[in-house]
Each structure stands twice: as C-alpha cells, then as structure tokens.
Amino acid sequence: MTASFFPWDAIIGYLKSAGVQHLFGLPSDDLKIVSSLPSSGMDFILCKDQRNAVFMAAGYALTTNQMSVCVVGKGPALSNTLTGLLEAKNLGAPLLLLALGTGGDKLGTRSFQEADQISLVKPLVKWAYRVEHADRLVWAMERAAFLAINGAPGPVYIELPENLMDQPVPTGFQFTPPEKLSCSPSRRELDASWGIIENARRPLILVGGGMKSGTGDVIERFANQHGAALFATASGRGVVDEDHELFCGVAGLYTDLSLRQIWKESDVVITLGSRLEETATFEWDILLQDTPLIQVNVNLEDFAHEYRGIKVLGDGYAAVEQWLERRGQEPDGVWLETIRSCKQEAFSHRAIYLEELKKTPGIHVPELLDMIQTEFPENLVLLQENGLQDMWSYFYPYFRFAQGSLSIVPSDQTSLGFGAAAALGASVATQRPVVALVGDGAFNLFCSDFMTAVEYQIPLIYLVLNNGGYGWLQNQMNYKHLTGQSLPFVSEEAKTGIQIPQYEFVESLAIRSKGEAREQLQLAWQKYQENKLVIVEVYADLADVHEKISHVYGDFPLYEQQASKN
Numbered sequence: 001m002t003a004s005f006f007p008w009d010a011i012i013g014y015l016k017s018a019g020v021q022h023l024f025g026l027p028s029d030d031l032k033i034v035s036s037l038p039s040s041g042m043d044f045i046l047c048k049d050q051r052n053a054v055f056m057a058a059g060y061a062l063t064t065n066q067m068s069v070c071v072v073g074k075g076p077a078l079s080n081t082l083t084g085l086l087e088a089k090n091l092g093a094p095l096l097l098l099a100l101g102t103g104g105d106k107l108g109t110r111s112f113q114e115a116d117q118i119s120l121v122k123p124l125v126k127w128a129y130r131v132e133h134a135d136r137l138v139w140a141m142e143r144a145a146f147l148a149i150n151g152a153p154g155p156v157y158i159e160l161p162e163n164l165m166d167q168p169v170p171t172g173f174q175f176t177p178p179e180k181l182s183c184s185p186s187r188r189e190l191d192a193s194w195g196i197i198e199n200a201r202r203p204l205i206l207v208g209g210g211m212k213s214g215t216g217d218v219i220e221r222f223a224n225q226h227g228a229a230l231f232a233t234a235s236g237r238g239v240v241d242e243d244h245e246l247f248c249g250v251a252g253l254y255t256d257l258s259l260r261q262i263w264k265e266s267d268v269v270i271t272l273g274s275r276l277e278e279t280a281t282f283e284w285d286i287l288l289q290d291t292p293l294i295q296v297n298v299n300l301e302d303f304a305h306e307y308r309g310i311k312v313l314g315d316g317y318a319a320v321e322q323w324l325e326r327r328g329q330e331p332d333g334v335w336l337e338t339i340r341s342c343k344q345e346a347f348s349h350r351a352i353y354l355e356e357l358k359k360t361p362g363i364h365v366p367e368l369l370d371m372i373q374t375e376f377p378e379n380l381v382l383l384q385e386n387g388l389q390d391m392w393s394y395f396y397p398y399f400r401f402a403q404g405s406l407s408i409v410p411s412d413q414t415s416l417g418f419g420a421a422a423a424l425g426a427s428v429a430t431q432r433p434v435v436a437l438v439g440d441g442a443f444n445l446f447c448s449d450f451m452t453a454v455e456y457q458i459p460l461i462y463l464v465l466n467n468g469g470y471g472w473l474q475n476q477m478n479y480k481h482l483t484g485q486s487l488p489f490v491s492e493e494a495k496t497g498i499q500i501p502q503y504e505f506v507e508s509l510a511i512r513s514k515g516e517a518r519e520q521l522q523l524a525w526q527k528y529q530e531n532k533l534v535i536v537e538v539y540a541d542l543a544d545v546h547e548k549i550s551h552v553y554g555d556f557p558l559y560e561q562q563a564s565k566n
C-alpha cells in the first residue's frame with residue numbers, strides 16, 4: 001500500500017478507469033480532492049451553485065450517454081442538489097453524486113451541518129450508500145457506476161463520512177469499470193405482442209426518452225415495414241428523424257390539432273421506453289378509447305397500469321429488432337394516406353400562421369424557430385426549458401429535430417433553470433454546437449453560474465426569450481381575468497433588458513424585430529464559432545403562445561370542449 005492512496009485517490013482512480021473525463025460540483029470542507037486530481041488528467045468544473053452543478057452533470061450525461069459525476073459538501077450543500085436529482089431521476093440521466101457526510105465519530109451529536117442525507121436523497125436515486133469503512137469504498141463506486149448505467153439509467157449517491165477521508169484504502173486490486181448489460185424481451189412477451197402487431201392496420205409508435213441511448217434508424221425501418229405513424233414524447237425527441245415521412249410530432253399536450261386524428265384512428269399504440277407521464281398522455285382519455293397499448297420498458301416500475309394491452313419487459317431496441325425479423329402484412333394504404341393528409345394540414349396551418357405573423361410587428365417565437373432551423377447547423381444540441389414561450393419548440397412542425405441533432409428537455413418535473421444550466425454540461429461534453437432556448441425567468445435562475453461559463457470559457461448560444469418575468473403564470477392570470485390583483489408575474493421594467501456582465505468572452509446581442517432577427521442569429525453563429533459565449537436577448541410578446549396553451553388554467557390546458565364553455 002502506498003502512503004498516498006487515500007479515499008480521493010481511490011475515487012479518482014476508479015472514475016478514470018470508468019472513462020470519466022469531467023467532474024462537476026462544489027466540494028466543501030474536505031478538499032483533499034485537490035491533491036488527487038492533477039495527476040488524473042481529469043477536469044473539474046467548479047460551480048457556484050449545487051443545483052446547477054447537478055443540472056450540468058445531467059446535461060453532460062444526456063449528451064454523452066455515459067455516467068457523469070458531481071461532487072458536493074454536506075448538509076445544505078447536499079440539500080441544494082435535490083432538485084437536480086429529481087430531474088436526473090425523472091430524465092433517466094446516469095449520474096453519480098458524491099457528497100461529504102458527518103463523520104461516524106460525530107453522528108447524532110448535532111455536529112456542524114449534520115443532516116440525515118441518506119433519507120433526503122433516497123427517493124430520488126437508484127441507490128444511496130454511506131461508506132462506513134474504507135474497505136467498502138471501491139466496492140461502492142463499482143456498484144454505483146453499474147447501477148447508474150444499467151436498466152433504466154439514473155442517479156446514484158455515495159456519501160463519504162468526514163472521518164473516512166483520512167483512512168488509507170487497501171490497494172492491490174484492479175478497478176472494474178461498469179459493464180453495460182443487454183436486456184432482451186422474453187419470447188412469450190414478444191409472441192403475445194406480435195399477435196396484435198401483425199393484425200394491426202393503423203399502428204402508431206411512440207418513442208420515449210428511454211430510447212435516447214440508441215439511434216432511431218431501426219425504429220424507422222420498423223415503422224416503414226408496418227406503415228406506422230411515429231410520435232415521440234418530449235424527452236424522446238431527436239431519436240427518429242423528424243423529417244421522416246411517417247413522423248408526426250410530439251405526443252399528448254404537444255400534439256398539433258391536425259395530428260390528433262391519427263391518435264383517434266390508430267388501432268394499436270406501441271410505446272418504446274416511455275413512462276407515459278401526464279404530459280405525454282394528455283387527452284388520451286378522449287383520443288384512445290379502447291385502443292390496445294403495447295408497452296416496452298426495461299424497468300418494471302416504468303410501466304403504466306392505466307391502459308389495457310401488453311407489457312414487454314426489455315430493451316426497446318431489442319424488441320424492435322426481433323419484431324423486424326417477423327414479416328407482417330403490407331402497410332395499409334388508407335392509413336398511410338391519413339397520416340400524409342394530417343401532416344399536410346399541420347404543415348399548411350404552420351405556413352399560414354407564419355404568413356400572418358409577417359404582418360404583425362415584433363419577433364415571434366415561431367419565426368425565430370424557423371430561422372434557427374436554417375441559420376444553425378443540423379447537428380446542433382438544443383436545450384429547452386418548459387416556459388410559456390420556449391414551449392413553442394415542443395410543437396411539431398414548428399420545430400423539427402433533423403437527423404443528427406440532439407434534444408435535451410427537462411422531464412415532466414419541468415424544473416425551471418434545468419435547460420439553461422444543463423447547456424453548460426452539454427457544451428463541456430461535445431464539440432457540436434450547443435444552443436439553449438430559455439425564458440428570462442429560467443435564465444435568471446441559472447445566472448449564479450454565469451461566471452462558471454466565463455471562467456471555463458464554455459462556448460454556447462443562449463436565446464433568452466424575455467417577456468419580463470414568469471410568463472406561464474401571468475398567462476393563467478390573464479386567462480382568468482385576474483390581472484390588476486397583487487401578484488404581477490411579469491413587469492415592464494424587467495422587460496427593458498436582462499443584465500449581462502461584460503467580458504471579452506461574452507457576446508451580448510438582441511433581437512427586437514423580425515427584420516433584424518436573421519442577421520443577429522448569423523452574428524450569434526459567427527461569434528460562437530469564434531469560441532464565445534453568446535447571449536441573444538429576444539424581446540418576446542406575452543401573447544405569442546401556441547393555440548393549445550392559450551387557455552391554460554393550472555398545469556394543463558382545458559380540453560377544447562371545456563375551454564369553449566368557459
């Protein structure tokens with residue numbers, strides 16, 4: 001055993017063997033990590049806020065499809081990570097959180113920043129473990145990394161008691177990097193589901209976030225073979241090419257009104273890697289009636305029990321590949337024509353809407369989205385939030401993810417500030433262009449880590465839709481005619497400009513009208529290529545919302561029938 005082989009050496013050594021290149025976080029109190037890092041060749045992105053640190057690590061994990069790592073202190077440092085863990089769990093982001101903990105010699109004595117950290121994190125992670133003995137440290141790292149990436153990926157937690165950090169760790173063993181195991185569905189479940197698929201004339205495939213680990217061409221081939229309509233959940237976007245002729249957009253809340261018909265007429269819905277959360281299944285009670293569902297999930301807990309049909313346990317790609325080997329009927333021509341004509345209607349509505357917007361002064365988000373698609377390269381990584389106005393990008397065909405692009409959105413938890421912070425993690429992870437489309441509320445929430453981007457010279461483009469505050473909430477107030485009361489969620493003062501600190505690395509641009517928009521986006525791209533952090537403030541009009549969310553009250557819009565009675 002060498003004298004210098006202490007816990008951080010073991011942790012860093014293990015992470016290196018597991019291929020980890022970057023760490024995020026804000027270590028505190030136990031700072032011995034600083035002496036173990038330099039020889040590892042790993043980079044530490046030192047963040048200002050622990051919530052942002054976990055968001056960044058999640059953005060990194062979702063970009064690379066590999067486990068990311070975040071390091072924080074104890075007590076409030078750990079409780080600050082909880083929103084990040086909530087997102088990571090719901091997003092299925094493989095992430096290891098390492099936190100300091102009160103030493104075993106002091107537990108229960110009301111020692112400084114003592115907290116029951118395991119209880120705090122337990123519901124939000126796949127595994128939470130406090131290392132009580134140095135002998136178990138490497139074992140814990142190996143098990144945590146294995147669990148983070150296998151099954152449905154997700155966050156794991158290891159607590160490092162302060163008194164452990166001075167104890168020598170035994171050496172003389174090989175680190176075992178985590179192995180990704182495959183999980184094929186059983187023959188019985190494949191046969192049972194095939195019985196429905198082979199007789200279906202109007203199939204619909206829903207691609208969930210669980211399919212993000214692969215490329216969608218095999219799903220596209222399956223859709224072609226059966227003439228199936230292809231939808232994605234918000235977090236499953238970018239897996240299949242959105243320019244594919246059978247792709248019809250995002251499920252549930254974000255389904256274009258012209259494309260709802262496809263759901264109504266489908267005779268089987270095949271969901272791949274989706275937990276079927278409320279946003280994705282919005283209106284299914286009136287759209288699906290008795291349509292059977294075939295759900296494929298790698299994790300038992302992810303199945304939804306509200307629907308009749310068949311559950312297939314296993315990897316979605318493995319299921320599709322095995323179904324592809326069986327030959328079904330030829331695609332139904334009438335169904336293909338329904339898909340084509342619904343899509344045509346959706347595209348022509350969009351074209352008409354864009355024409356109308358031309359006559360209206362100012363800049364509108366659909367116009368901006370249109371220009372993003374022509375001015376920025378196709379392989380971009382687009383980070384989104386879930387505010388009133390950036391939500392336009394969830395509505396296909398207003399935004400389409402081309403093949404080779406990557407979409408990162410918050411989960412159904414929609415934690416404000418996730419996209420803005422995760423963008424930094426994405427940019428650290430990839431050479432591809434990273435663009436974040438965020439509201440001013442989300443951007444301001446992230447801003448405690450603005451300097452992190454500056455200090456580490458992390459280039460990316462922020463498009464900040466400034467409507468003067470929390471537009472989603474103001475929109476609801478306006479809809480219920482609650483204006484004039486005492487909770488102003490937006491203000492004209494806030495709309496006069498977000499405060500961007502001036503640094504050589506930072507390029508600050510603004511778009512106030514459609515006339516200047518294209519030029520400013522081109523300039524943003526040029527500055528980004530010069531390796532800059534570009535902030536484009538876009539003056540947004542609160543009334544610029546998709547028709548489906550014009551009558552939101554609470555979390556969701558009223559159904560059309562209810563809205564008309566209001």
Ligand SMILES: Cc1ncc(C[n+]2csc(CCOP(=O)(O)OP(=O)(O)O)c2C)c(N)n1
Pocket residue numbers: 385386387388389390413414415416438439440441442443465467469470471472473
């Ligand atoms: C942590 C958190 N708190 C509160 C909310 C509720 N919420 C949803 S959207 C929104 C306003 C977002 O404001 P902004 O980012 O400026 O986008 P806008 O709605 O104005 O377009 C809020 C507060 C949330 N999603 N997450």
